[in-house]
Amino acid sequence: MTQDKLIQENFITKIIDDDNASGKWGNRVHTRFPPEPNGYLHIGHAKSICLNFGLATKYQGKCNLRFDDTNPLKEDSEYVNSIIEDVKWLGFQWEKEPLFASDYFEKMYNYALILIEQGNAFVCDLSFEEVRNLRGTLTKPGSESPFRERSIKENIELFLKMKAGEFADGEKTLRAKIDMRHSNLNMRDPIMYRILHSSHHRTGNNWSIYPMYDWAHGLEDSIEKITHSVCTLEFEDHRPLYDWYLDRLSVYHPQQIEFARLNLNFTIMSKRKLKRLVDEGHVDGWSDPRMPTVSGLRRRGYTPESIRNFSDKIGVTKRDAIVDVAKLENALREDLNKKAPRVMGVLDPIKIIITNYPDDKLEYIDAKNNPEDESAGKRKIAFSKEIFIDRNDFMEEPPKKFFRLSFGREVRLKFAYYITCNDVVKDSDGNVVELHCTYDPETKGGMSEDGRKVRGTLHWVSASEFIEADIRLYDRLFNDENPEAGGDFVKNLNVESLKTIKNAKLEISLASADSNCIYQFERTGYFVLDSKDSKKENLIFNRAVSLRDSWAKINR
RNA sequence: UGGGGCGUCGUCUAAUGGUAGGACACCUGGUUUUGGUCCAGGCAGUAGGGGUUCGACUCCCUUCGCCCCAGCCA
Numbered sequence: 001m002t003q004d005k006l007i008q009e010n011f012i013t014k015i016i017d018d019d020n021a022s023g024k025w026g027n028r029v030h031t032r033f034p035p036e037p038n039g040y041l042h043i044g045h046a047k048s049i050c051l052n053f054g055l056a057t058k059y060q061g062k063c064n065l066r067f068d069d070t071n072p073l074k075e076d077s078e079y080v081n082s083i084i085e086d087v088k089w090l091g092f093q094w095e096k097e098p099l100f101a102s103d104y105f106e107k108m109y110n111y112a113l114i115l116i117e118q119g120n121a122f123v124c125d126l127s128f129e130e131v132r133n134l135r136g137t138l139t140k141p142g143s144e145s146p147f148r149e150r151s152i153k154e155n156i157e158l159f160l161k162m163k164a165g166e167f168a169d170g171e172k173t174l175r176a177k178i179d180m181r182h183s184n185l186n187m188r189d190p191i192m193y194r195i196l197h198s199s200h201h202r203t204g205n206n207w208s209i210y211p212m213y214d215w216a217h218g219l220e221d222s223i224e225k226i227t228h229s230v231c232t233l234e235f236e237d238h239r240p241l242y243d244w245y246l247d248r249l250s251v252y253h254p255q256q257i258e259f260a261r262l263n264l265n266f267t268i269m270s271k272r273k274l275k276r277l278v279d280e281g282h283v284d285g286w287s288d289p290r291m292p293t294v295s296g297l298r299r300r301g302y303t304p305e306s307i308r309n310f311s312d313k314i315g316v317t318k319r320d321a322i323v324d325v326a327k328l329e330n331a332l333r334e335d336l337n338k339k340a341p342r343v344m345g346v347l348d349p350i351k352i353i354i355t356n357y358p359d360d361k362l363e364y365i366d367a368k369n370n371p372e373d374e375s376a377g378k379r380k381i382a383f384s385k386e387i388f389i390d391r392n393d394f395m396e397e398p399p400k401k402f403f404r405l406s407f408g409r410e411v412r413l414k415f416a417y418y419i420t421c422n423d424v425v426k427d428s429d430g431n432v433v434e435l436h437c438t439y440d441p442e443t444k445g446g447m448s449e450d451g452r453k454v455r456g457t458l459h460w461v462s463a464s465e466f467i468e469a470d471i472r473l474y475d476r477l478f479n480d481e482n483p484e485a486g487g488d489f490v491k492n493l494n495v496e497s498l499k500t501i502k503n504a505k506l507e508i509s510l511a512s513a514d515s516n517c518i519y520q521f522e523r524t525g526y527f528v529l530d531s532k533d534s535k536k537e538n539l540i541f542n543r544a545v546s547l548r549d550s551w552a553k554i555n556r
Numbered sequence: 557u558g559g560g561g562c563g564u565c566g567u568c569u570a571a572u573g574g575u576a577g578g579a580c581a582c583c584u585g586g587u588u589u590u591g592g593u594c595c596a597g598g599c600a601g602u603a604g605g606g607g608u609u610c611g612a613c614u615c616c617c618u619u620c621g622c623c624c625c626a627g628c629c630a
Binding site for chain 2: 236
């Protein structure tokens with residue numbers, strides 16, 4: 001385990017420290033990450049993953065990956081597989097094999113029988129609507145079901161029949177007998193089992209009754225001997241019920257602890273809303289690089305380390321909070337700055353002809369692969385009479401603080417030579433099509449003996465030796481930091497969140513770009529081969545994140 | 557408006573009775589063969605009002621604000 005998988009102190013580590021001091025769990029820490037396999041994981045789940053696995057690592061404990069698959073209507077093994085892949089990719093290893101709540105159905109069923117025998121549960125014939133009507137409201141107590149006082153014998157017979165599939169969906173439920181006047185609505189005779197004649201992704205048609213979350217979850221934790229059952233804030237109201245079930249059964253009883261889920265500005269986190277973006281075709285599926293899904297971030301060029309570091313930096317509390325997405329971007333830049341090999345790529349090319357450079361000469365010059373890491377070494381890049389630079393690195397009439405190329409000005413071509421612009425060639429519409437420059441042969445490598453200074457250093461690509469590729473420039477998916485502002489989030493979609501550039505000119509080494517490597521295009525940003533659409537004969541690079549750009553700020 | 561939870565720089569987060577600190581963002585300046593990185597500095601906060609105390613982000617009272625709960629979802 002590397003150091004960055006450890007988490008910083010928070011209110012949960014304090015609870016654990018206290019527990020260890022008192023010997024509550026015998027110095028044992030055992031957490032779990034319990035996703036329902038009904039969709040793809042997103043950055044919010046990543047926070048929970050980093051927390052649960054991070055706690056286990058910090059305290060030399062264990063963390064289970066457990067699928068909470070108690071609702072066959074919504075779940076699918078496709079999601080199981082993607083979740084397994086995502087957790088692995090994030091760099092975490094669970095205890096043994098992935099676990100499934102559905103593997104405990106038989107145990108849960110037997111526990112339910114115990115509760116019935118205790119007189120703490122009953123079979124209820126009320127319809128969906130009748131249950132709702134008798135539940136009461138936030139301010140008014142509910143009323144008891146007319147079936148609440150059935151005999152234990154009758155309850156057992158009925159429950160057996162429910163299990164045997166003798167009733168239709170919705171015809172009966174098993175309910176806990178608690179208190180219909182309770183101020184916490186979760187305690188008003190909550191439903192433990194519902195009848196669902198539906199095929200389950202693992203148990204097939206073995207069951208016609210399925211346990212509800214509150215009944216199932218505590219038992220899952222109990223069976224696995226979890227110590228700290230960490231979940232999000234909205235389950236705080238459910239804790240009394242979690243405790244009630246385990247107390248009645250007198251079984252091993254973990255402690256449920258709630259923390260605030262992650263919110264990020266400029267994006268949405270709800271599975272339902274993300275699904276709408278997919279279904280309505282606003283994005284290219286769940287792994288679109290603009291999606292906050294783990295698979296989307298991966299395709300975008302995010303690294304597991306950056307996501308783990310981000311999770312650590314945002315902390316863990318009980319306050320609702322909206323984290324600035326800039327913090328996520330910062331975590332990526334921080335990681336990539338250290339590791340990303342530098343290459344040169346010209347996105348919006350304008351040709352330069354170096355008039356005093358020999359026509360047929362092609363020379364290879366040394367370029368550093370990473371100034372942050374000498375061990376990354378050097379490579380040779382081609383230099384020739386004709387080269388490309390980016391259009392926005394030239395201005396005919398530069399503003400005061402512009403120190404890139406303009407008429408009559410000398411700049412450095414990174415690693416190559418100083419050049420001076422002498423002539424601007426335009427088409428009939430007045431667009432700049434070509435620049436004529438001269439170079440100083442004495443400045444090879446990009447340095448002059450006489451100590452003369454140049455303000456600007458440009459990236460460039462030889463027009464004699466280069467490859468072309470498509471570039472996808474991604475930006476934030478929404479225009480407003482709060483996508484919900486003004487109603488429908490679809491209306492706040494940023495129509496410029498994806499700009500595609502055709503035929504960008506890249507240095508030739510990128511012809512054999514590694515699809516697992518994220519490159520820094522000097523002065524531009526971090527790019528990765530698109531894992532879905534890039535082909536050998538048509539390379540496509542995604543921009544993970546731009547470099548910080550203080551020139552753009554000055555310009556504003 | 558029944559119950560449960562939460563209020564600290566613009567944002568996220570420390571400090572649990574003893575100098576309100578860090579990160580991101582923003583702004584200066586320096587270094588730089590990336591207007592990147594790095595370095596130095598700056599800006600900026602305890603929701604309001606009372607009380608206890610030598611001393612309060614922290615304890616008490618009170619007001620205000622925000623979030624969650626009326627699925628046979630999780």
